[in-house]
Amino acid sequence: KQEVTQIPAALSVPEGENLVLNCSFTDSAIYNLQWFRQDPGKGLTSLLLIQSSQREQTSGRLNASLDKSSGRSTLYIAASQPGDSATYLCAVKSQGAQKLVFGQGTRLTINP
């Protein structure tokens, strides 16, 4: 059974810092891994999708890496801004399953 863990559960940093969010999963037989952002009371916004054959994906100030063999992914946010404050969720889609398994999320606060 796939399990996804995100550390830390909460993170508070001053504006302008670079930061890394971590995600680990127990079963390396995956199709892909997605990072999402969720603002309070809102739906999920897809940030990056990394297919199992890829090592990283970039979008603007965001960079996500995937090490399938070790069951780890990181989301790197450069030059953080107060608008980046949100909960960040990672989710994996295991082979043979048409569903996403989510971590509990990291609640990120960027202080002006």
Added chain:
Amino acid sequence: KAGVTQTPRYLIKTRGQQVTLSCSPISGHRSVSWYQQTPGQGLQFLFEYFSETQRNKGNFPGRFSGRQFSNSRSEMNVSTLELGDSALYLCASSLGGGLAGYNEQFFGPGTRLTVL
């Protein structure tokens, strides 16, 4: 291109009632999945529909059901509501099809259900 839409956005019901939630996927997407999000359990998979057929189901009681129409729109129904059903219900759409496993999923804004 319009995103995933969900209606209604908010619902208040009492125990024992039933409720129907609706989801319209992105145009051209044929797969619709439903998730429940609660503070204690996080995001949990309910079921997935593709071409009007339920393709996958999560570990939820039979009170939770769904269906998909020929235009890919989907509804989920919860009967005999319990207090614990209070949650944000999220719908996700993806292309589906032969390479469905590799598809990116796009989520709607959710329906906030409160059971009193």
